[in-house]
Amino acid sequence: MMRRPRLNTILAVALAGGIAGLLLWSAPEASRGGAVATERVRELIASTGASNSVCSIVLGARLLDTLFEVLVFSVAVLGVRWMLERGGPDPSAGEPRTHSVLAPVAEIAESDVVRRSAYLLFPPVTLLGIYLAVFGHLSPGGGFGGGAVAASGLLLVAVAVGAQTVARRFHEQALARLEWGVVAVILGIALVSFLLGAPKSGLLPAGVPGELTGGGWLLVYNLLIAIKVFLGGWAIIHLFIEHRGEI
Amino acid sequence: MILLVLLIVLPLVAAFALSRHRPLTGIIAMGVLSFLLAAVYALQGAPDVAVAEAAIGAALVTLIYVLAVRRAGRLVVAACDVPTLFHREGTRLVGLEYEILAGFAHEEHLELMVHFASPEEVADTVQSGDAEVGAGGMLPADQHGCLATQAHLATALFVIGGEGSDSPPTWRRDDLDQVSEMLRHEVRTPITIDLARCLALGGDAIGSDGVQRLSEPSAYRFLVAEDRKELHRKLDRYVDQLRSSGELDVLIRRHVR
Amino acid sequence: MPPIGVAVAAVLFVIGVGALVIRRDLVFKLLALGLINSSTILLLISLDAQRSTMAPIVPPSVMTDVADPLPQALVLAAIVISFAILALALVFVMVLAERYHTTDALRIERAVARETKP
Numbered sequence: 001m002m003r004r005p006r007l008n009t010i011l012a013v014a015l016a017g018g019i020a021g022l023l024l025w026s027a028p029e030a031s032r033g034g035a036v037a038t039e040r041v042r043e044l045i046a047s048t049g050a051s052n053s054v055c056s057i058v059l060g061a062r063l064l065d066t067l068f069e070v071l072v073f074s075v076a077v078l079g080v081r082w083m084l085e086r087g088g089p090d091p092s093a094g095e096p097r098t099h100s101v102l103a104p105v106a107e108i109a110e111s112d113v114v115r116r117s118a119y120l121l122f123p124p125v126t127l128l129g130i131y132l133a134v135f136g137h138l139s140p141g142g143g144f145g146g147g148a149v150a151a152s153g154l155l156l157v158a159v160a161v162g163a164q165t166v167a168r169r170f171h172e173q174a175l176a177r178l179e180w181g182v183v184a185v186i187l188g189i190a191l192v193s194f195l196l197g198a199p200k201s202g203l204l205p206a207g208v209p210g211e212l213t214g215g216g217w218l219l220v221y222n223l224l225i226a227i228k229v230f231l232g233g234w235a236i237i238h239l240f241i242e243h244r245g246e247i
Numbered sequence: 248m249i250l251l252v253l254l255i256v257l258p259l260v261a262a263f264a265l266s267r268h269r270p271l272t273g274i275i276a277m278g279v280l281s282f283l284l285a286a287v288y289a290l291q292g293a294p295d296v297a298v299a300e301a302a303i304g305a306a307l308v309t310l311i312y313v314l315a316v317r318r319a320g321r322l323v324v325a326a327c328d329v330p331t332l333f334h335r336e337g338t339r340l341v342g343l344e345y346e347i348l349a350g351f352a353h354e355e356h357l358e359l360m361v362h363f364a365s366p367e368e369v370a371d372t373v374q375s376g377d378a379e380v381g382a383g384g385m386l387p388a389d390q391h392g393c394l395a396t397q398a399h400l401a402t403a404l405f406v407i408g409g410e411g412s413d414s415p416p417t418w419r420r421d422d423l424d425q426v427s428e429m430l431r432h433e434v435r436t437p438i439t440i441d442l443a444r445c446l447a448l449g450g451d452a453i454g455s456d457g458v459q460r461l462s463e464p465s466a467y468r469f470l471v472a473e474d475r476k477e478l479h480r481k482l483d484r485y486v487d488q489l490r491s492s493g494e495l496d497v498l499i500r501r502h503v504r
Numbered sequence: 505m506p507p508i509g510v511a512v513a514a515v516l517f518v519i520g521v522g523a524l525v526i527r528r529d530l531v532f533k534l535l536a537l538g539l540i541n542s543s544t545i546l547l548l549i550s551l552d553a554q555r556s557t558m559a560p561i562v563p564p565s566v567m568t569d570v571a572d573p574l575p576q577a578l579v580l581a582a583i584v585i586s587f588a589i590l591a592l593a594l595v596f597v598m599v600l601a602e603r604y605h606t607t608d609a610l611r612i613e614r615a616v617a618r619e620t621k622p
Contacts, residue, residue, distance in 0.1 A: 009525050016521035020514030027510045027551060041570050053570075054295050057577035069581040076588035083595045132298060140294030144584045148302035155310060229584060233307055236591045240314045243598070254508050258515045261539055265523035270531040270607070277535050284542055291509060291553045292571035296545070299583045307587055308538070315594045316531055316607075377606040 055137045059221045066221075067190055070228055074183050077232045081176075084239045118160030125153030133226030134219070143222040147229025154230075155237050163241040179231040186224045189217065250290045253283055270316045278309035322357040324348055325364050325372040327383030331502050332467065335363065343502040344382045344467070347399060347495075351485045373470050379478060381470030394476070395468040396483040399495060509550025516543035530597045530607045534590065541586045548575040 041053045058066050129150030132141030158166045260283065264276030281304030289297035326333045326344070333342040340349075340361065352359040364372055369381040370391035381393065469486075471479040489495040520539035527533060552572040601607045604615045 009522070012525040013518065013522045016518045020517050023517075023547060024510060024514050027507055041573055052295070053573040054293075054576045054580065057573055058580055062577055065578075066581055069585055072585050073588045076585070076592045079592045080595050083592075083599060136295075141298060142295050142580065144580055145295060145298035145302060148299055148307065148584065148587075152302050152306035155306070159310075232588065236588070237307070237310065240311050240591075240595075251508065254512045257512050258519060261516055261519050265519065265527065265532060265536055265539070270529060273532055273535055277538065280539075280542070284546060287509070287546065288549050291549050293549045293576045293579075296549060296576050296579055296583065299580055300542075300545070303583055303587045304538075304542070308590060311591055311594055312531070312535075315598050372606070375606070375608070375611075377608075 051138045055142050055218060059218050063190055070183060070186060073232055077235050080236050080239055084243045115160045118156050122153050122157050126150050129153060133222050136222040137218040143225030144229055147226040150230045151233030154234055163238055167238055175231060182224050182228045253287050257283060274309060274312040278305050281305040321360045322352045323360045323378045324380045324382055325362050325369045325378035327366050327369060328363055329384040333383040343498055346498055348382060351482060370470055373472050385468055385470050393470040394473055394479045395470055396486055399467060399486050509553050510547060513543045513547035513550060528608050528610055530609055534593055545579050548579050
């Protein structure tokens with residue numbers, strides 16, 4: 001609940017307001033860089049052969065950022081897994097987790113409507129995710145969005161039939177290893193590209209913009225990142241559901 | 248234009264979401280905010296960002312929040328560990344009050360979730376909403392503004408020890424081991440204790456200086472928060488049912504010797 | 505069109521910080537942090553909206569004024585990361601809540617202080 005505003009609160013909000021005001025004041029300055037955007041975009045598209053200039057920035061000019069972001073994501077998933085499976089850095093401290101002891105097991109809501117609509121929606125959603133990932137360098141989408149959409153499709157099914165049922169189809173350790181394997185492959189490809197001093201599109205030559213082959217390695221990166229985000233998202237959701245019980 | 252309308256609505260939804268009392272409402276509202284934000288991103292020429300924000304912010308984030316705060320389908324009980332009434336034996340729970348509550352939870356299709364706390368904290372926890380029912384030998388003295396169901400077991404209060412001292416008896420109920428220690432060493436501070444705990448102490452109490460029974464009869468009840476009137480009514484009616492069908496006596500005989 | 509997006513982002517930022525400080529419930533604190541995150545993203549996206557709101561994803565033949573792709577690129581993976589970090593933060597909150605049986609920050613602080621008293 002809220003407490004009456006105290007000095008700390010007022011100061012904090014005032015500080016936030018100050019920062020916000022600063023942002024507003026600097027907005028005209030900051031947006032001046034956009035004037036060269038059109039030129040930059042044209043050059044990007046020509047050099048990488050991918051119509052999606054955002055994607056070619058993320059996986060080309062700013063590839064290093066993206067690599068570290070993938071790494072951070074993986075480490076966060078690792079942290080979640082560690083905390084939830086072992087109860088944190090010192091599992092012997094503190095009282096045992098309070099969960100239902102000897103109480104009747106809660107049943108998953110057997111709702112026909114939910115199940116049928118989940119089964120109905122799962123293929124299109126997954127397809128959408130794959131599409132976003134594969135064509136990420138040509139039209140809006142990209143590995144991150146595609147992986148996230150695919151993960152939410154899977155989680156739709158998990159909500160409908162229970163995460164245990166879904167998890168039984170996967171081999172848990174294989175998934176974890178696959179996750180890190182994909183990260184290793186991404187890093188490997190990037191490292192090789194750096195070492196060989198490749199142009200922005202990686203080792204393959206830039207194709208024709210608008211074609212599937214345009215963008216060289218961007219397609220591969222997008223797919224790998226999509227797989228990574230999908231696995232990581234599913235891992236987090238599965239761990240949460242295991243810890244807290246089914247929805 | 249649509250963009251303008253969306254932008255103006257955003258702070259309203261945000262303020263609404265963060266000012267709710269129940270976390271679940273706030274979470275759902277933030278999910279809606281995510282969707283609106285995704286629409287804004289799309290209209291401002293950032294479709295990649297819009298897709299990512301919609302998939303992640305609206306679906307995944309909302310889901311893990313809901314999982315984290317989920318309490319639906321559970322009956323949260325704050326209880327004191329009292330050997331005959333509510334006791335943890337290894338990984339099992341035993342006791343009269345536990346059985347009553349487990350039966351109630353089963354009937355209501357709820358999962359029982361138990362937190363152990365000290366007698367003083369139980370009413371606090373119930374009142375603040377962190378637990379829904381308080382149990383574990385709750386007496387009228389513990390009530391502190393909660394509602395209480397009807398009594399399910401009559402009890403009496405005893406004063407142990409301290410025959411010659413004038414100080415008023417102090418409540419000692421939280422740490423039974425400490426109490427037995429004190430009795431064994433014949434400390435002269437009078438202790439007020441209730442029947443269940445007295446029985447739990449067993450021979451120690453009876454062998455010492457003189458157990459004096461207080462005249463006011465008392466009874467154990469469950470505690471329910473003031474704003475959970477429906478829950479209170481249901482639990483009360485359940486205890487009533489047990490009593491009138493005779494099952495309560497069976498349970499009492501089984502647990503309280 | 506005046507940069508209303510920037511103004512709204514600033515407002516959301518202030519709301520987020522205010523809620524972060526005022527609300528005692530840890531869940532709402534996390535939600536407020538998420539809002540601050542989103543407000544920053546909105547700011548980065550809206551900075552250039554005045555000039556053009558056309559997505560920078562076009563075949564070169566149809567090139568007209570397009571929005572700046574750089575902030576979008578920066579922001580794209582930030583969204584995904586904020587999800588992962590939020591999940592981790594939520595795990596901490598869950599562990600705390602299960603340990604101290606409450607999500608109220610003040611009560612947790614008091615309980616910790618009681619536990620660590622020498």
